[in-house]
Each structure stands twice: as structure tokens, then as C-alpha cells.
Amino acid sequence: MRKRRWRAVLVLRKFLTCAICVITMTALLSVHVQVFSSSRAPDLPDPYKLPTTTTQQLDVNKYSRLGIEQEQSWSREQTPPHLSKPPLPSHKLDGARGNLDSKLWKPPANRDYWPCVEPGPNYTSPGESEGYLLVHTNGGLNQMRAGICDMVAVARIINATLVVPELDKRSFWQDTSNFSDVFDEDHFINALASDVKVIKRLPKEMSSVSKIVKHFRSWSGMDYYEGEIASMWEDYQVIRAAKSDSRLANNNLPPDIQKLRCRACYQALRFAPRIEEMGKMLVERMRLYGPYIALHLRYEKDMLAFSGCTHGLSSAEADELKKIREETAYWKVKQIDSREQRSKGYCPLIPKEVAMFLTALGYPSNTPIYIAAGEIYGGDSHMVDLQSRYPILMSKEKLASAEELEPFTNHASQMAALDYIVSIESDVFIPSYSGNMARAVEGHRRFLGHRKTISPDRKQLVRLFDKIERGKLKEGESLSKNIIEIHKRRQGSPRRRKGPISGTKGMDRFRSEEAFYVNPLPDCLCQRHSPNLNISLVIK
Numbered sequence: 001m002r003k004r005r006w007r008a009v010l011v012l013r014k015f016l017t018c019a020i021c022v023i024t025m026t027a028l029l030s031v032h033v034q035v036f037s038s039s040r041a042p043d044l045p046d047p048y049k050l051p052t053t054t055t056q057q058l059d060v061n062k063y064s065r066l067g068i069e070q071e072q073s074w075s076r077e078q079t080p081p082h083l084s085k086p087p088l089p090s091h092k093l094d095g096a097r098g099n100l101d102s103k104l105w106k107p108p109a110n111r112d113y114w115p116c117v118e119p120g121p122n123y124t125s126p127g128e129s130e131g132y133l134l135v136h137t138n139g140g141l142n143q144m145r146a147g148i149c150d151m152v153a154v155a156r157i158i159n160a161t162l163v164v165p166e167l168d169k170r171s172f173w174q175d176t177s178n179f180s181d182v183f184d185e186d187h188f189i190n191a192l193a194s195d196v197k198v199i200k201r202l203p204k205e206m207s208s209v210s211k212i213v214k215h216f217r218s219w220s221g222m223d224y225y226e227g228e229i230a231s232m233w234e235d236y237q238v239i240r241a242a243k244s245d246s247r248l249a250n251n252n253l254p255p256d257i258q259k260l261r262c263r264a265c266y267q268a269l270r271f272a273p274r275i276e277e278m279g280k281m282l283v284e285r286m287r288l289y290g291p292y293i294a295l296h297l298r299y300e301k302d303m304l305a306f307s308g309c310t311h312g313l314s315s316a317e318a319d320e321l322k323k324i325r326e327e328t329a330y331w332k333v334k335q336i337d338s339r340e341q342r343s344k345g346y347c348p349l350i351p352k353e354v355a356m357f358l359t360a361l362g363y364p365s366n367t368p369i370y371i372a373a374g375e376i377y378g379g380d381s382h383m384v385d386l387q388s389r390y391p392i393l394m395s396k397e398k399l400a401s402a403e404e405l406e407p408f409t410n411h412a413s414q415m416a417a418l419d420y421i422v423s424i425e426s427d428v429f430i431p432s433y434s435g436n437m438a439r440a441v442e443g444h445r446r447f448l449g450h451r452k453t454i455s456p457d458r459k460q461l462v463r464l465f466d467k468i469e470r471g472k473l474k475e476g477e478s479l480s481k482n483i484i485e486i487h488k489r490r491q492g493s494p495r496r497r498k499g500p501i502s503g504t505k506g507m508d509r510f511r512s513e514e515a516f517y518v519n520p521l522p523d524c525l526c527q528r529h530s531p532n533l534n535i536s537l538v539i540k
Helices: 002-037 068-076 090-098 141-157 185-191 222-234 255-268 273-287 301-307 315-327 338-343 351-361 384-389 412-424 436-447 458-469 477-486 506-511
Strands: 113-115 131-135 160-163 211-214 238-241 293-296 369-371 428-431 525-527
Touching (some): 131 141, 141 255, 141 412, 141 436, 185 255, 211 222, 273 412, 293 412, 293 436, 301 315, 338 458, 351 384, 351 458, 351 477, 412 436, 428 436, 458 477
Parallel strands (some): 131 160, 131 238, 211 238
Antiparallel strands (some): 113 525
């Protein structure tokens, strides 16, 4: 009996032990499942919420936002269906992403310079107009942009009503775009209301009044416009400016006129909404690849024909470009020594040289690069060296579908505007040649906080690259150190605009100056601690 009772106690003890274990395990499992079922981001205040998609992490505040429907559509579509290749996996972009805070991507110190473009205390609204100023702009997009802004200032100086300028439709590009196709016309008029009266078209009653077509003198100052040009109001009610490029001096103008030029360029002259929306979309898609370089690769047919630069081209290609130059009536210089041009640094870097330059600076092969350019002369045959070193070469044609680009295709100014936006928003901007777009983008990036802009010293680079070609120098650490040292002070840091080259006279003196829109300092950028600081931040 005692043994049976003892066995019963043992069985009961085991049963209770098992029951306790089961209960404990059930409780633990229940807690574990509950933890995982509720493991989501807590409801935090808006500033602390984590992004739910990759695109929400993008820095896209500089340009006007797309509609809600478009934004939601894009956030759902991580890889656009039209891309030939999807963005590389994040681990393959570690080289580019990991260098975000390194010297490769870090912008120069802006030394507390900020936009200061508001007029002075004695500045008044425009008075009664003396007459109408018509403007025929000339050149490509960025040449026209600068000319339009100068004509705003000229209209203020001569007290004219400015008729919305006419864009150049007769240049090499044969673009039929009107002002409102490229720029936000209503915003332009409204933004300048306190400075200049701007109207969309000349009133009908003015069609029969006396007019004069005038070629304004290049790089002219206040005396010329207040004297010779303003005196024309005595005989004419309408003055038509035959050209708009470089008609206003870079320096020695009243502060309020200089600030007005900046307000016109960086505040009033916005691109048309559909261009800004498309540009913003391209920036978003480019940022999926990580921090990127915008490379303004001036290697289009018109550029090479105009400059006479034929290095790296076949004899047949060189002959084709020469023929274009000879047959283009408004290009005055016909006979050009290509070798001499290149040795002086007057030629754009060719794609192969750009590749060597980027490598020497230290940018890894997985660096995303946006090609801001028109059609590259010779196509893929001239891009092989650059493509082999930097395979993530993108362009608007690769980032957007043909259907998305269709409204802008066949309009050179509108396509150039898209490149302009992506270039302004890039982490680093590098032009292969200092043309109109390169200068305009550099100046705009300075105005927006001295964003990193590397300006290649083509004259010195060509000497080094020619040594490599002759076998007297090899790529490697020595070349890299040399090129990095050459470009230490060519990265867009704050400095005053350069004046004329010593010893130059006449028009050559003005021509040797740094253009106003390349560097708006000191006129439109002030240090924060300056006693006369009048900060006007412009955020697009």
C-alpha cells in the first residue's frame, strides 16, 4: 500500500510538473507572437516618422512638387518600367553612397554667404512708362536667359514697359518655342510688378506708332542707357532691341540694378510648370542611384563645329564639322587650328579625357553620372571609354520614357531646361567646357549656397593627357595627386567676381571680365554677419 501511494505521488508530481511547463511555454509563446504581431513603427509626431518608400528620402524640395496622384504613382513604382536596367542593388552602390560625407561629395564652405537681393530703402515702384521695349533674344536657352534678365534691368533704367521677350527661333537649333512654352509667363510678370511693368504683347493701338530697331551696345553702363537710349523716347514710342546678349555691363552698376538682375534671374524667370515637374521627376529618379554627378558634356555637333575642335575625331568627322562651320553664316571665324585651340584650353574635354579626370579625382567606377547634353557627336563610338569606366551613365532619355519626353522633344530649349534642373540639383556639377550653360549653372549653384562645382583646368589637363598619350606619363597616384592639387581652388567656393585682365583695352577689356551671372558675388550674396545684410532666401 505504501509503495502504491508513493508511486501515485510520483505520477502526480510529474503530471503537475508537465502541466506547469505547458502553461509556461504557452504563456511565453503567446507573448512572443503578440510582440511580433505588433512590431511596427509607433505613431510618432510627423517630424520623427520614418519614410515608407525610397523616394520619400529624396532631396527634392528645390523645385515645385508634382501632383499628389503623380507622387503616389511614382512612390509605388520603384523601378520605372521603361528603364533598360533597374537601379543597382543598394550594396552595389555602397561606393557612391558611402562617400556622401567624404571630400568627393562635400560642398565647399559657403562662409556664411546668403542671397541678399531685396532693393534698398530708396527703391520705388515703376512710374509712368515712357514707352514700350520689345526684345528679340538670341542664342540658346542660357544665353537667352541672361539676355532676358538684362533687358529687365534695361527696362527699369529707361523707364519702359517691357513686352514679354521673343525667343530666338532662327538659331542653329531651329526651336519654335514661345516664351510661355519655356518659362512661367504669369509668374514672370507678377514677380517683377514692383520693378518693371511687363505685358504679354504690344497693345494693338501701338501697331502703327513710330518704332525703332536698335542694336544696343555690348557691355554698356548707366550713362549709355540713360543718355543715348532714353533720349529716343522723344521720337519713338516703341524701341525694339535687336539682340539681348551681353548688352549690359557686368560691373559698376548701381546696387539696386544688380540686385534686380538677380531677382529676375533667380526668382522671376522660372521654367514653365510642366518643365519643372518633369525636371523634378528626373531628379527623383536619378537620386535612386545615390548621390550623383551632373556632367555637362559639351560634345555635340554644333559645339565642335563652332569651336573647330577635332581631337579624337576621324578625318571624315573633322571634314563634316568644317563644312558646317563654313556654311553657317553667322559664325564669323571659319579657319581654326584645332591643335592650337586645344593647347590653349579652348576645346571641350573629350569623353575619354573626362573619364581620366574623374578617375584621377578619386570618383569610384560605381558613381552615378547624369549626362546633361544634347546628342553626343558620333554616338556610342565616342562614349566607349567613359562608359567602360563609369557604367552608371544616365540621361533624360534613359530616365524617362519616350512618351514622357514627347512634349519636349524637338524643342532644344525645353530639353536643355530639363538638363539645367537636374544639373542645379546634382551633388556635384562638372562641365567639360565653360559654355553658356556651364556658366549659368555655376552661378545659380553659387547663389543657392555654393554647391560643389568642379571647373576643369583644361589647359593643364590637356598637357597631362598628351603626355599619357605619348607614353611619357602613366595614370596612377602621381597623376591623381597632381590633378587634385590643380583643382583644389576650382570647386565653387565663395570669391568675388573677377574683373578684367590687366592690360586689356576696349571691348576686349569687357570680354575678359567674369560674367555677372557666373558669379553674383558681391552684388547678390552677403555674409550673414554683415551690418548691411538684407537676406532674401530663394527656395524653389
